Amino acid sequence: MQDIESAVRIRNVAHHFGEPGDARRMLALQDTTMDIRRGELLALIGPSGCGKSTLLNIIGGLLAPGQGSVDVGGKAVDGPMPREIAYVFQENALFPWNTIIENIRLGMVFQRVPKALHEERALHALQAVGLTEFANHYPAQLSGGMRQRAALARALSLDTPILLMDEPFGALDEQTRMVLGEDLSVLLSRTKKTIVFVTHSLGEAVFLADRVAVFSARPGRVKEIIEIDEPHPRRPAFITAEKFTRLRNQLYELLHDEIRKTVDQGTRSGGF
Ligand SMILES: Nc1ncnc2c1ncn2[C@@H]1O[C@H](COP(=O)(O)OP(=O)(O)O)[C@@H](O)[C@H]1O
Ligand SMILES: [Mg+2]
Structure with missing residues (x-):
């Protein structure tokens, strides 16, 4: 693969939590080498505790890896890169005492986006997620799905080429997350953003991703x-297609033994 096509290069990354010699020291992530292509949505899927958030934090420069290196846009990551990378988390982390548009502006203040750009960027981001009419509402006046849209708008307003999304729809009900998934697919077809998207949902991974790790x-x-060769925007009808089911089953096969290992670590006796 040509370098120019990778937005993120991950080379031999491994990470322990805990100091050497501490009995609680634990290897969270090992031997991870991967290229994330420019403009793709790469889904990360794996058992709980397998290091997905750890990898996202390493890519985002929030955590220095114990071993290995990460390059973003050809530059070695050695701390947060607010011009390159924005985050969306499961907990939307909106300030409850600020309106939606104030929350978006604050995100830009924290990331030192020049003030002259705030108004236009905020309005554009609100429009992109369909929340224009709710600009002056407070988070508590919005549904969970709308709050996640607002968190996405805040990340979009930073206008970074890369978005890291850690189970962004994980706290929402299934129908809401399907609708948000459709909207994200439309957004992907319109922008050239590179998105790394952690999810527990196999269906969500197949519906959204260009590749699933x-x-x-x-x-x-x-x-x-796994490559998911299906153009964006993806339609709800994709979910009932034979191709969708085949890919979802393929992911399940790959994950099944890994999930079992994680579950059995907790029981040891094996089974009920
Ligand atoms: N700050 C931390 N200190 C100690 N252990 C941690 C810390 N963060 C994560 N871990 C551990 O590292 C492992 C991987 O965590 P994480 O990356 O959050 O997994 P995932 O996101 O795949 O569920 C887990 O066992 C978790 O308990
Ligand atoms: Mg996690």
Whole structure:
């Protein structure tokens, strides 16, 4: 693969939590090498605790890896890169005492976006997620799905080429997350953003991703990468297509033994 096509290069990344010699020291992520292509949505899927959030934090420069290196846009990551990377988390982290548009402006203040750009960027981001009419509402006046849209708008207003999304729809009900998934697919077809998207939902991964990286149980490493060759925007009808079911089953096969390892670590006796 040509360098120019990778937005993020991950080379031999491994990470322990805990100091050497501490009995609680644990290898969270091992031997991870991967290129994230410019303009793709790469989904990360794997058992709980396999290091998905750890990898996202390393890509985002929030955590320095114990071993290995990450390049973003050809530059070695050695701290947060607010011009390159924005985050959306499961907990939308909106300030409850600020309106939606104030929350978006604050995001830009924190990331030092020049003030002259705030108004236009905020309005554009609100429009992109369909929240223009709710600009002056407070988070508590919005549904969970709308709050996640607002968090997405805040990230979009930073106008970074890369978005890291850690289970962004994880706290929402299934129908709401399907609708938000459709909207994100439309957004993908319109922008050239590179998105790394952690999810527990196999269906969500197939619906949204251009590629899905399946992680092994802890210590996590990439077990396999599956290509989802289907143009964006993806339509709800894709969910009932034979191709969707085949890909979803393929992911399940790859994950099944890894999930079992994680679950059995907790029981040891094996089974009920
Ligand atoms: N700050 C931390 N200190 C100690 N252990 C951590 C810390 N963050 C994560 N871990 C551990 O590292 C492993 C991987 O965590 P994480 O990356 O959050 O997994 P995932 O997002 O795949 O569920 C887990 O066992 C978790 O308990
Ligand atoms: Mg996580």
